[in-house]
Amino acid sequence: xxxxxxxxxxxxxxxxxxxxxxxxxxxxxxxxxxxxxxxxxxxxxxxxxxxxxxxxxxxxxxxxxxxxxxxxxxxxxxxxxxxxxxxxxxxxxxxxxxxxxxxxxxxxxxxxxxxxxxxxxxxxxxxxxxxxxxxxxxxxxxxxxxxxxxxxxxxxxxxxxxxxxxxxxxxxxxxxxxxxxxxxxxxxxxxxxxxxxxxxxxxxxxxxxxxxxxxxxxxxxxxxxxxxxxxxxxxxxxxxxxxxxxxxxxxxxxxxxxxxxxxxxxxxxxxxxxxxxxxxxxxxx
Numbered sequence: 001x002x003x004x005x006x007x008x009x010x011x012x013x014x015x016x017x018x019x020x021x022x023x024x025x026x027x028x029x030x031x032x033x034x035x036x037x038x039x040x041x042x043x044x045x046x047x048x049x050x051x052x053x054x055x056x057x058x059x060x061x062x063x064x065x066x067x068x069x070x071x072x073x074x075x076x077x078x079x080x081x082x083x084x085x086x087x088x089x090x091x092x093x094x095x096x097x098x099x100x101x102x103x104x105x106x107x108x109x110x111x112x113x114x115x116x117x118x119x120x121x122x123x124x125x126x127x128x129x130x131x132x133x134x135x136x137x138x139x140x141x142x143x144x145x146x147x148x149x150x151x152x153x154x155x156x157x158x159x160x161x162x163x164x165x166x167x168x169x170x171x172x173x174x175x176x177x178x179x180x181x182x183x184x185x186x187x188x189x190x191x192x193x194x195x196x197x198x199x200x201x202x203x204x205x206x207x208x209x210x211x212x213x214x215x216x217x218x219x220x221x222x223x224x225x226x227x228x229x230x231x232x233x234x235x236x237x238x239x240x241x242x243x244x245x246x247x248x249x250x251x252x253x254x255x256x257x258x259x260x261x262x263x264x265x266x267x268x269x270x271x272x273x274x275x276x277x278x279x280x281x282x283x284x285x
Contacts, residue, residue, distance in 0.1 A: 005176070035073040035283040038274060039112050041084020042067035044134065047100035052227050054239035058103055065228070065269035067134050069109060070221055071116070071224050072211065073283070076189045077124030077165050080145070081209050081221060082268070084109055086137035115281055120144065125180075125188060127196060129223025129268070130203040131157045132165040140173040148180045148188065148196065153205025156242075163203055164240055180197055199254055201247030202238070208254055210263070216284050218263035225254060227269045 043066050049058035072079040075206040085110035089096050095104035113119065120142050128135055139147075156163035157171060178188075188194040195210045202224045209221040225247075226232040237247045259264050267273045278284055 030245055035285045036211060037071040037283045038277045039069040040107055041069040041109055042105045043152045045102040051240050052238050053236040066271045066274050068268045068274050072194055074189050079125040079188055080123045081127055082129055082135040083138035087133050128205045133167045133170060136170040139171050143173050146178045146180055147174055150205035150207060151181050151183045156204045168189060199250035201243050201250045202241050204242050213285050218261040219265050220265045222265055222267050226267045229270055
């Protein structure tokens with residue numbers, strides 16, 4: 001009887017291992033088809049970087065950041081993550097200055113998509129880390145896409161007054177397009193390869209994007225969870241954030257995910273991180 005029991009236990013164990021192997025193989029096959037393209041969505045120069053930390057490290061210091069968007073190609077469609085500064089800024093040779101913030105767009109987003117033979121009508125899904133103006137500048141160009149919208153973030157943008165840094169006119173087409181409203185983590189394609197993760201604090205509905213790629217492993221696009229490498233290393237919180245406590249909690253959560261999945265985290269405003277990614281038309285997979 002004991003021998004029979006041991007045989008049955010062994011057979012069950014083999015069956016479980018076989019199922020896990022099949023599952024892992026299927027996940028790898030899906031991930032193999034996911035490609036990440038970086039898009040140059042502008043650059044911003046600041047006379048005073050003080051609002052990137054509420055503990056004074058940047059006070060009175062000038063500096064600059066890059067503005068990056070991303071295209072994700074999946075077997076079930078294309079996802080555009082953030083839309084950067086508006087393409088109209090590219091028409092101004094010397095950029096646009098607004099109260100000590102100088103914004104430039106060297107190559108319009110639509111022109112970059114064209115190099116990949118992609119038009120706005122080809123974008124199946126549009127999602128945002130948050131609704132600040134430097135992440136929504138071209139949003140209204142994508143009226144054929146399904147917008148994946150965080151309920152809390154939209155409420156903040158449409159409030160009176162709107163959440164700091166958010167311009168509701170830049171997302172006005174949200175009233176007319178097809179929307180997928182979300183209020184937490186969201187699996188975009190249903191297979192775990194592209195997931196939006198809730199990470200509030202910078203804005204009420206701020207989010208990051210987690211990608212599972214076959215060759216590159218897990219990659220996390222951090223939105224504005226951090227603006228610089230120093231902010232990540234020192235856990236600096238901008239005074240413009242809507243909640244210091246939520247920001248720190250989101251940092252804790254995402255960093256634990258980074259550790260557990262051995263992920264590569266991309267700070268979308270950090271030139272060092274962005275420049276390390278393949279240049280169009282190349283991609284990360």
